[in-house]
Structures are given as C-alpha cells and as structure tokens.
Amino acid sequence: MSLTGSDPAIHWHVERRGILVNAVSVGLATAAYGVSFGAISVTGGLTVLQTQVLSVFMFTGGSQFALVGVLIAGGGGASAVATSVLLGVRNAFYGVTMAPVLRVTGIQRMIAAQLTIDESTAMAVSRSVEHDDGRASRLAFWSTGLSVFVFWNLATLAGALGASALGDPRVWGLDAAIPAGFIALVWPRLRDRRSWAIGLCAAAVALALTPFLRPGVPVLVTAVVAVIAGVTAVRQRAAA
Amino acid sequence: MSAEWYAVIVATLGCYAAKIAGHSVPQRFLEKPLVQEVSDALPIALLMALVAVQTFAVGQTLQVDARAAGLCAAVVALMLRAPFLVVVVVAAAVAAGFRAVGWSA
Numbered sequence: 001m002s003l004t005g006s007d008p009a010i011h012w013h014v015e016r017r018g019i020l021v022n023a024v025s026v027g028l029a030t031a032a033y034g035v036s037f038g039a040i041s042v043t044g045g046l047t048v049l050q051t052q053v054l055s056v057f058m059f060t061g062g063s064q065f066a067l068v069g070v071l072i073a074g075g076g077g078a079s080a081v082a083t084s085v086l087l088g089v090r091n092a093f094y095g096v097t098m099a100p101v102l103r104v105t106g107i108q109r110m111i112a113a114q115l116t117i118d119e120s121t122a123m124a125v126s127r128s129v130e131h132d133d134g135r136a137s138r139l140a141f142w143s144t145g146l147s148v149f150v151f152w153n154l155a156t157l158a159g160a161l162g163a164s165a166l167g168d169p170r171v172w173g174l175d176a177a178i179p180a181g182f183i184a185l186v187w188p189r190l191r192d193r194r195s196w197a198i199g200l201c202a203a204a205v206a207l208a209l210t211p212f213l214r215p216g217v218p219v220l221v222t223a224v225v226a227v228i229a230g231v232t233a234v235r236q237r238a239a240a
Numbered sequence: 241m242s243a244e245w246y247a248v249i250v251a252t253l254g255c256y257a258a259k260i261a262g263h264s265v266p267q268r269f270l271e272k273p274l275v276q277e278v279s280d281a282l283p284i285a286l287l288m289a290l291v292a293v294q295t296f297a298v299g300q301t302l303q304v305d306a307r308a309a310g311l312c313a314a315v316v317a318l319m320l321r322a323p324f325l326v327v328v329v330v331a332a333a334v335a336a337g338f339r340a341v342g343w344s345a
Contacts, residue, residue: 032325050248058252060259062283067251069294077247085254087286093279095262096270102263113259173335176310179294180331183311186287187318198281199288206289210297222289223282230278237273 012132019127019140026119027147031155033061036181037068038159043174044072048160055156059149060117062185063088069178075216082220094121098141101134115145198229305345310335 034055041051046068054064063084070080095116101124104112124141128134163174190196202222209218262270269275295311296302310331317327338344 036328058255081251084251088255088258092258092262099263113263173332176307176335177328177332179291180314180328182291184327198284202285202289203292206292219289222285226281226285229281233277234274
C-alpha cells in the first residue's frame with residue numbers, strides 16, 4: 001500500500017478532514033450573525049422564545065432579519081411575512097441544485113430541505129458532484145448544514161439572553177445595527193455594476209414610496225424591480 | 241395568540257415551503273432562465289430596500305439621523321473586509337456615539 005496522496009483512501013481521508021474543518025469554520029462565522037440576530041430581535045420587542053423558534057424552524061438568516069426588521073419598524077404582520085418569505089425563495093433554487101446530489105426521500109429529504117441555505121449549498125457546490133458519485137459534495141452539504149444549525153441556534157440564544165438585559169435599544173445604537181446587518185448580508189451579492197444598479201434602484205424606489213404607503217409595503221414593491229431586472233437580462237441575452 | 245406569533249409561524253411555514261419545494265418540484269419549472277434571473281435579483285432588491293428604509297424611515301416620514309452615520313461606518317467596515325459582527329457593532333457604536341455627543345437624534 002502506498003502512502004502517497006494519489007492513494008484514493010488517503011486522498012479521501014485528507015479531503016474529508018478539510019470538508020469538516022471548513023464546516024466548523026463556516027458555523028463559527030455564522031455565529032456572529034446569530035448573536036446580532038438574537039440581540040436585535042429581543043431589543044425590538046420579540047420574546048426570547050419567538051426569537052429562538054425563528055432560528056430553529058425558519059433557519060434562514062436573511063428572512064429572519066427581514067421579519068424582525070419589518071415588525072420592529074411597525075410594518076405589520078402581513079408585510080413582514082411577505083418580505084421574509086420572498087427572501088426565502090432563493091432556498092428553493094438551492095434545493096433544485098442539491099436534490100440530484102443528495103438523492104434522499106422521506107424524513108431525510110425533509111431534514112435536507114431544512115438545512116438547504118446559502119452556506120450549505122455554497123460549500124456543497126464547491127466540491128465535485130461527479131467524482132466518487134458526489135460523496136464530497138454530500139458530506140460538505142450535511143456537515144456545513146448541521147454545523148451552521150448548531151452554532152446559529154446557540155448564538156441566537158446568547159444574543160437574545162444578553163440583549164434582554166440591555167434596556168433602551170436606541171441608547172446603544174441598536175436601531176442602526178439593523179440596516180448594518182442588512183448591508184452586510186447583501187454585500188457579497190453586490191459583485192458588479194448590474195447588481196449595484198438593481199440594489200440602488202430598489203433603495204430609491206423604497207424611499208420614494210415611504211411617505212405614501214404603510215411601513216413595510218415599499219420594501220415589498222421593490223420585488224417589481226427584481227422582476228424588471230430579470231426580464232431585461234433574459235431579453236438582452238436573447239438579443240445577443 | 242399575539243400578532244407576533246402569527247407572523248413568526250406563517251413566515252416560518254412559508255420559508256419551509258420554499259425549501260421543500262426546491263427538493264420536490266420538477267426541475268424544468270425552476271430552471272427557466274427568467275425564473276432564475278428574477279430569483280438572483282430578488283434578494284439584492286429586497287435587502288437594499290430594507291437597508292434604505294431601516295436607515296431613513298420613521299414610520300412614513302423620512303429623516304437623516306444617527307442611523308445614517310451608523311450605515312456609513314458599516315460600509316467602511318465592509319470595504320475593509322470586517323466580519324459580520326464587527327460591521328454590526330461598529331454601526332451601533334457610531335450611532336450611539338453621535339447621539340451621546342448630541343450631533344443627531
């Protein structure tokens with residue numbers, strides 16, 4: 001038996017360890033969002049239990065921040081729910097990517113769906129889905145999903161309990177922490193002129209409509225900006 | 241049951257529906273180019289709209305206050321590649337600082 005890196009068993013052993021280390025690192029990184037989410041949610045008026053229910057059962061950061069953010073701003077339940085669910089639509093596309101790699105059914109598929117988020121999908125697609133029948137990709141998905149789930153929930157609880165002791169959120173600048181959280185979430189998606197144009201256009205539309213519509217509704221209307229951007233992109237590609 | 245609980249439960253069910261749909265619906269529907277382009281643009285539009293509104297709106301009125309200073313600080317932190325928690329804490333600290341010295345509401 002050779003001990004070189006070309007030996008499949010040893011190669012897998014090394015790759016496996018790399019995948020697991022990455023999974024823990026990504027989990028720890030998301031813990032930072034989790035603490036912020038827990039703190040913002042509780043200072044904004046949700047209970048510790050409601051905050052924790054979101055992290056366990058909704059388990060998709062952008063949607064959780066959106067729900068809490070719109071509720072805190074006085075946007076009302078319907079707008080908060082709609083914004084939150086629209087932000088969660090991207091997870092459906094991650095599911096389409098992951099389903100042929102995972103090939104699970106029944107209860108395993110229900111758990112896989114719950115773990116289908118930005119981080120688990122990104123780590124899974126960074127590994128080969130062909131080599132060894134996609135074994136590395138599957139391990140990356142499950143390990144990252146579970147790691148993020150554990151750290152995200154522990155961090156949410158820490159943030160929620162910590163913030164219960166803080167008092168008036170404005171004194172601590174926590175109302176400024178909410179837009180800061182949103183800009184940090186969108187930052188990696190602002191990759192080129194096109195994405196900046198979509199983002200700035202949506203921001204302008206939301207501000208322009210704020211005086212005329214109930215809080216929460218202007219943000220929802222910017223979904224139209226996304227539809228227009230999509231139609232333009234498809235037409236441009238067809239014309240090219 | 242409070243309005244907050246309704247919102248929490250309905251939104252959670254909606255988000256899970258999106259997740260399970262991706263694993264269950266026929267691929268040809270979600271693989272249409274238009275559906276993919278819109279879904280790529282949707283988080284950018286909604287998150288940037290949330291940034292704008294949460295920074296400048298108080299109910300239905302617009303105002304520039306300490307939150308805007310906090311947002312500027314957050315953008316600087318992001319340009320310096322700061323991690324998420326640092327971005328949020330810096331924004332909160334700058335906003336709290338502006339209020340403490342009386343520069344803004």
